Amino acid sequence: MSPHHVVISGIGLVSSLGEGPDAHWRKLAQPGLEPVLEAARFSPYTVHPLPEIDWNLQIAKRGDQRQMETWQRLGTYAAGMALDDAGIKGNDELCTTMDMVVAAGGGERDEAVDADILAASESRNDRDVLLNEKLTTELRPTLFLAQLSNLLAGNISIVHKVTGSSRTFMGEEGAGVAAVETAAARIRSGQSTHILVGGAFQTEHSDMLLGYELAGYLHRGPWKPVWQRQGAEGGGVVTGSGGAFLVLEQREHAISRGRKIYAELGPVVSGRAKRRQGELDAEIAALLRQAALPNGELLTISGASGAHAATAAEKSVFGANPAIAARGFSTLTGHMKEAQFPFAVALAALAVERKAAYPAFDAATEKPFNGVPRTVLATAIGYHQFEGLALVNAAD
């Protein structure tokens, strides 16, 4: 059985730069683009905040919007954009047969309730009883559903009627890598014809920062581009709110619908380096070999987080491969955790489709790329664990 080819036929993107593939292309194609930063709200941490979003555009019912917190709304919104872009939204037959793999973390806790409990804990020794007392009376019952990891997918089913199947992968950047890898494998093997895959991350919530900072991963002090944070105060990661969804489709299926194809998704490879044993550089190099890079200059959309060790490893492997012209998009969007890899693949597909490279996002570090990119590499090396990359090829 000859494997089916996988193409990208829809893209939905949201970041501090705006929303939609066109808006992202327009912004990112400008040399010297300044990032959108919010340095005060979570000081000493800087974040890339969400842009103004009219949720009604993708989530028609106010009742649905109310059932979600921002993370789920953001993902549902980006998923709707991808479905629209692929001409699938509102098409019952395509939606009910569409598979879905979502990369998700958890949703937002109620910060006020938590702060109240913590404050009370200073003067109480029976903290477990305190917890019962407060949580039973102060928690909003439906908030639980807004926090559950698989309820982003659940909301996409409810709002956009995608119901072929629904799976949620967890595990930071690795979840995004595995989601794309599994979705592609399902299409190649004929198990699926069209899949919605992606994720979202809403960083403007203290718990989402805490998830990094318990290991000291966040960059502090003045903002710097992603490749230039070694030695600066903090751990190097600047986060951003955003989301990225892709419609992956069997090539024949997309062609038979007469759809625009952004790009073909080539090999997707993933790994789990034993980082404490210093294996990360070797693992990234091995993944590059496994992906079988083409000859010549290679535009590379890097999901580097800025985390000191992981980003240094990626930079060093790229440095040893002079063909690679990296673009670390976290400089402009911040790190979007589970959405990081789908976002990288989306930007790679855009460059292939527009037949043009992005200018350097950090002119001091990134080298120019002068040709027409027919193959683009997308990477996500986890800030703490797991790594993956993919090649995105011109569709013709």
Added chain:
Amino acid sequence: MANLNDHMGRPIVAVTGIGVVTSLGVGKADNWAALTAGKSGIHPITRFPVDHLNTRISGMVDFLPSSSKGASLLTYELAETAAQEAVAEAGLNSGDFGGPLFLASPPVELDWSERFSLYNSDKHDIGAERLLRVARGLKELDVFETTQFGSIADRLADRFGTRGLPITLSTACASGATSIQLGVEAIRRGECDRALSIGADGSATAEALIRFSLLSALSTHNDIPEKASKPFSKDRDGFVLAEGSGALVLESLEAALARGATILGILRGCGEKADDFHRTRSKPDGSPAIAAVRAALADAGLSEDEIDYVNAHGTSTPENDKMEHLSLSTVFGERIGSMPISSNKSMIGHTLSAAGAVEAAFSLMTMRESVIPPTINYDNPDPAIVLDVVPNKKRNAEVGTVLSNSFGFGGQNTCLVMAREPV
């Protein structure tokens, strides 16, 4: 020579190792003895105070070293214990498994005990600001790792020497079944000869209990804990929160036979269908669950008449049991009144992310032992649900095929079809 490919030309997937932990005990032997004796593992909560709680019972696993150490460590230990049993039974090297890992586990959060301890170790600032200040001064990664969704699988991958990037997944209460489905699919695609699928859940914290309670999902029959979970009964009033783990070693039949492994059963088919009706309720016509059952049968290449027994999702909530009955009677027609359908949850409660894997393990044992575990606490049948639930006492029966259902919040419906023999 056995046929090595299924009706669609894909490699047949065999089970060569099974492991399980529930509130009934560690391992298949203890669990099976209790399950077939109709014994309940539901008991009063002792892990935390129950002041102000409407539900004061659960099926928590209280007898492991990590039982009081928080959701992340307990979930790891549950997963590790079940996987160790499964890998050992399969006769594989327990440090060099050599195939991928699929872990169904609960979403993680910073435990309250850690929140309290971090918060009260400093006096500056208040609320989240103080937590962040303390966090960045921590010298150890232990607390951090309990908040990373991929960390339990990462540790398991180290422990068992699984291959590649481990997948951690959640499809809510269908997660365990999904972990098996992912393993089956990877083998069918030829990506690997074997896979380790685990469902584990040690997340029965006070906050988890309160959250489910606020959604009115839990039984409040606290007085006689072992009687609280009563699937398909008229007076059922919610599920009983529980913990546990199930692990399966899945192998292509060809690879399993080639190394002389004992075949414990066959994973014949998997089916799924998402529901777009509501976040916690099923579409009133049951069509997504019906579609999931039918998809699993079609994937298995079996007709409705060829299923001998149903291992029900059977949570004991008013909604689930009614909808499960509707779905099954739609698929199986008149036969539904006479085919055995039992719920393990009547004895072990609802093990959430682990349930699909735990119940797959018990389904496989049902076939191997030719004994169907009962649905206990079936004293007051719901007249609207006419089923042979194998009431209260185990039944000896030849069972060649099982359908195991898993349904979850967020419109998740996943069904597995298992068989005793390859063809």
